[in-house]
Amino acid sequence: MKTFLADKDGYYGEFGGAYIPEILHQCVEDLKNTYLKVLESKKFQDEYLSLLRDYVGRPSPLYHAKRLSAKYGCKIYLKREDLNHTGSHKINNTIGQILVARHMGKKRIIAETGAGQHGVATATVCALMDMECVVYMGKTDIERQHINVEKMKMLGATVIPVTSGNMTLKDATNEAIRDWCCDPANTFYIIGSVVGPHPYPDMVSRLQSVISKEIKRQLMEKEDRDYPDYLIACVGGGSNAAGTVYHYVDDMRTKIVLAEAGGLGVTTGMTAATIQLGKTGIIHGARTYVIQNEDGQIEEPYSISAGLDYPGIGPIHANLAAKNRASVIAVNDDEAIKAAFELTRLEGIIPALESAHALGALNKFSFPPNSLVVLTVSGRGDKDIHTYLGDNSQTINL
Structure with a gap:
């Protein structure tokens, strides 16, 4: 059976493997x-x-964000990884x-x-x-x-x-x-x-797959079905996204949306939009998409988000993109900050800057009416308050 998960040698299609020093x-x-x-x-x-139960506080809630849902014309559930012990x-x-x-x-x-x-x-x-x-x-x-x-x-x-x-x-x-x-x-x-x-x-994908395992069970309880129409997560290296999609990658009823860091814009040279700009290469021991110049040298990435500021991508996500299993959207710095303020004002949840990129994908995607959407809030925004305060001129039209 065809699968988007790793084979026994650690390859996701052409991506993955182990390229390491002797x-x-x-x-x-x-x-x-x-x-x-x-x-x-x-x-x-x-x-x-x-x-996970007694120390981390799992399962993390699957929260129906009613005001956010009303704004985007679909039913949005937030997978609250921000509520875990240590905040992500x-x-x-x-x-x-x-x-x-x-x-x-x-x-x-x-x-x-x-x-x-x-x-x-x-x-x-x-x-x-x-x-x-x-x-x-x-x-x-x-x-x-x-x-x-x-x-x-x-x-x-x-x-x-x-x-x-x-x-x-x-x-x-x-x-x-x-x-x-x-x-x-x-x-x-x-x-x-x-x-x-x-x-x-x-x-790491297997350990994070507790996220999608819980989503299946929680959706069944809330919606009497165990799959959403759309899954949305931010990607830098991509562990929260891998955990979010793990039990759904081979279920074609669910569409996958990955939000990567556009930085100042994909064409500006100040970006971490690896999937959109990257070419196949080797980084940190794996073959994947890498932002690199014509000589194959790794280009320095940029994002306002420290967690997404990476010139590579997990091989699972490179394969999902290459095989058109996932839609990839670049969300720029200003769009992510606006999305963070929007969630804060609409739902009383301050997300991490990384998660804000996933939220920023909502208004770049057209969801059919009554779509069931699950978006992973991978972390809480305490660590990013200084960045948010530095942008206190934000005005959000709610």
Whole structure:
């Protein structure tokens, strides 16, 4: 049967795989040979689901946004990942990966972070499991996500500023991989998105698939059907989107809409619209779409959102776009901020800037009347208040 999920070698169509330095071959191979056995074991499932319930606070609500629905002429449900412990979907993944790390006898955890939500989630589970935690974060992102940096430090993590390149997510990932190369035997790299070498995209997708699993059950309770007409999520690396669509990718009744960061505009050179501008290449161990110049050198991305400021995309999403399974919409900075204020004023929910890009896709898409739409609010906007306050001239016509 044809599927849009990964094959046994970690490929989504032509995208994926593991393109890694020789020094990392053994630890990636060990993880590849271990992760499914652990994830599918009863011991893991019992502990993982218990922590999701009692520590994270799952299931996250599926909320009928009535005023937002009235504005856009369809029935919109918001999947409230912003209500999780630590404020985003990232905790679903870090709890699962640290249980895998513990099973493999690893004692030292490293991570990369952009918006800081993955860094906070990683630092949180390291505190919970009494493990050393080192988080790499671009200097630019440290300055614009100061609150999350202080949270990580309070949780006991060492936050290392990265000053190469744009000093954002791509550069933090580069440094984390360099660290991993120096001590592969003792170090477990908790990657925060569906990027990197196989098995990471598949492992992270599986851990985040709790989102779509809950959506199916919650829709059945609320609508007496377990699928929506449309699923909408923002994509940077794409973990919240992968979790949102996981149980629906092969169900053609549901249309998938991915919102990527347009920055100042797709044609301005100041953008992170990877799927629209990218060409097939290798980044951080996987073949996917990459924003690159004619010589194949990676171009520096830009987005007002630190979590979407990445020049690649998860191979699952590259394949969904290439096979026309997903519609991809670029949402610019100003459109995302307007959408954030709109949700705040209409529903009393302040979304993360990343999630605001998904919301910004609503007025760029024509939904047939009575469409059932599920949009994932991947995180809450506490971390972005300074950015929102800097744009307090916003006037929203409600």
